[in-house]
Amino acid sequence: xxxxxHLHDGGTWFEPMLLVSIAFFIVIYIGAAAYSGRRFKKWPxxxxxxxxxxxxxxxxxxxGPIADRAHMxxxxxxxxxxxxxxxxxxxxxxxAPITLALRTLDVxxxxxxxxxxxxxxxxxxxxxxxxxxxxxxxxxxLYATGLYGAMQHHIILHAxxxxxxxxxxxxxxxxxxxxxPVPHPLSFKFRMIVFALSLAGHDILSKYIYAHPPSGVxxxxxxxxxxxxxxxxxxxxxxxxxxxxxxxxxATRPRESLAV
Amino acid sequence: MEFKxxxxxxxxITEKRYAYSARNLxxxxxxxxxxxxxxxxxxxxxxxxxxxxYDKSTSNIGLISDGLFHALSWFATVGSLFMFADLxxxxxxWLKRWTGGVLLGAGFFQLYDGIVQHKLxxxxxxxxxxxIRPYDLIWNITAATMILIxxxxxxxxxxxxxxxxxxxxxxx
Numbered sequence: 001x002x003x004x005x006h007l008h009d010g011g012t013w014f015e016p017m018l019l020v021s022i023a024f025f026i027v028i029y030i031g032a033a034a035y036s037g038r039r040f041k042k043w044p045x046x047x048x049x050x051x052x053x054x055x056x057x058x059x060x061x062x063x064g065p066i067a068d069r070a071h072m073x074x075x076x077x078x079x080x081x082x083x084x085x086x087x088x089x090x091x092x093x094x095x096a097p098i099t100l101a102l103r104t105l106d107v108x109x110x111x112x113x114x115x116x117x118x119x120x121x122x123x124x125x126x127x128x129x130x131x132x133x134x135x136x137x138x139x140x141x142l143y144a145t146g147l148y149g150a151m152q153h154h155i156i157l158h159a160x161x162x163x164x165x166x167x168x169x170x171x172x173x174x175x176x177x178x179x180x181p182v183p184h185p186l187s188f189k190f191r192m193i194v195f196a197l198s199l200a201g202h203d204i205l206s207k208y209i210y211a212h213p214p215s216g217v218x219x220x221x222x223x224x225x226x227x228x229x230x231x232x233x234x235x236x237x238x239x240x241x242x243x244x245x246x247x248x249x250x251a252t253r254p255r256e257s258l259a260v
Numbered sequence: 261m262e263f264k265x266x267x268x269x270x271x272x273i274t275e276k277r278y279a280y281s282a283r284n285l286x287x288x289x290x291x292x293x294x295x296x297x298x299x300x301x302x303x304x305x306x307x308x309x310x311x312x313x314y315d316k317s318t319s320n321i322g323l324i325s326d327g328l329f330h331a332l333s334w335f336a337t338v339g340s341l342f343m344f345a346d347l348x349x350x351x352x353x354w355l356k357r358w359t360g361g362v363l364l365g366a367g368f369f370q371l372y373d374g375i376v377q378h379k380l381x382x383x384x385x386x387x388x389x390x391x392i393r394p395y396d397l398i399w400n401i402t403a404a405t406m407i408l409i410x411x412x413x414x415x416x417x418x419x420x421x422x423x424x425x426x427x428x429x430x431x432x
Contacts, residue, residue, distance in 0.1 A: 204327030
């Protein structure tokens with residue numbers, strides 16, 4: 001098939017490059033954790049584990065059997081989407097990469113990094129509303145327009161869409177649950193309302209896909225893919241909701257228990 | 261709210277309940293919505309297969325309403341239980357007011373589902389290929405009953421709050 005040829009041509013250089021970057025991301029994190037663990041308090045092993053799981057789940061959507069079958073089978077594509085856009089971001093956010101970077105870098109670079117994090121473009125991007133629009137709105141553009149069909153024929157578009165799904169997923173997760181330091185934190189109530197609305201957007205899109213298959217997708221595949229997106233999306237979002245509510249529960253602890 | 265206490269330590273259990281009466285009510289309402297949505301999903305969708313995931317007659321507004329309520333109930337289930345735990349650790353849990361909230365939330369969700377989503381928006385029906393009327397009647401009458409009992413419980417607990425407030429005013 002024409003589209004397959006294109007993607008496999010790209011695959012010859014893409015796969016080794018990706019495997020090298022996976023190794024790079026894991027090694028650099030472990031190195032930083034060991035280095036900063038010697039200077040400060042020991043870096044928690046659970047965070048290193050989250051980082052490895054995050055990189056692996058993201059990568060499993062891009063190379064290997066899921067990636068190979070994703071452009072022929074929409075349901076498999078949806079499995080990849082879950083791994084890249086939802087599961088990998090949760091693990092990576094829980095690994096607190098920015099905290100680790102700030103601990104590892106020398107004072108001047110750490111200041112520069114926190115300056116970038118405080119800058120107004122990042123402040124706008126990391127607002128829960130804009131992060132939700134980028135994340136859920138991006139998915140609407142992907143599945144409700146011809147983009148999904150076009151993506152299967154153009155390797156650059158394919159790569160851009162995957163990058164967006166991951167980056168928007170990370171931005172969204174980081175804007176909802178605060179693990180790394182946040183220069184301008186927003187209230188739990190505000191984050192919970194935006195979260196519930198974007199969850200609704202995700203649910204509506206799942207049923208919309210079920211009813212209106214994206215371009216080039218068979219009816220049965222759109223139906224099972226839509227249902228997978230609905231129920232698996234619920235399961236992953238349940239984890240996020242639990243973390244967010246638990247953070248609220250800890251933050252609103254009554255004063256008197258502190259004195260005990 | 262004028263009744264907000266300054267020091268939690270000095271409060272009796274009754275006063276604590278009253279101080280958190282709104283949180284008791286909201287935790288109940290959200291839990292009721294979450295509970296009835298869970299029962300709907302687990303029993304009617306997954307076990308009995310009476311409801312459809314998507315009905316061919318579903319309108320766009322029906323899809324939006326369904327998505328919003330599904331997301332709200334999913335969040336409400338978890339959030340209301342954390343609120344419940346919060347009330348317990350503050351020793352401000354008030355079973356009667358909370359139960360009133362549960363019945364009101366559950367009844368409202370079921371009535372909205374039965375009247376607006378099933379009938380007006382045509383989201384899906386309770387069952388297919390049978391005479392739907394007895395099902396619709398049972399569905400909506402149960403919902404209305406839950407709302408009524410819920411409102412009665414909420415009014416009763418509201419009255420006892422007002423009584424305590426009046427007593428405090430006399431004592432001063």
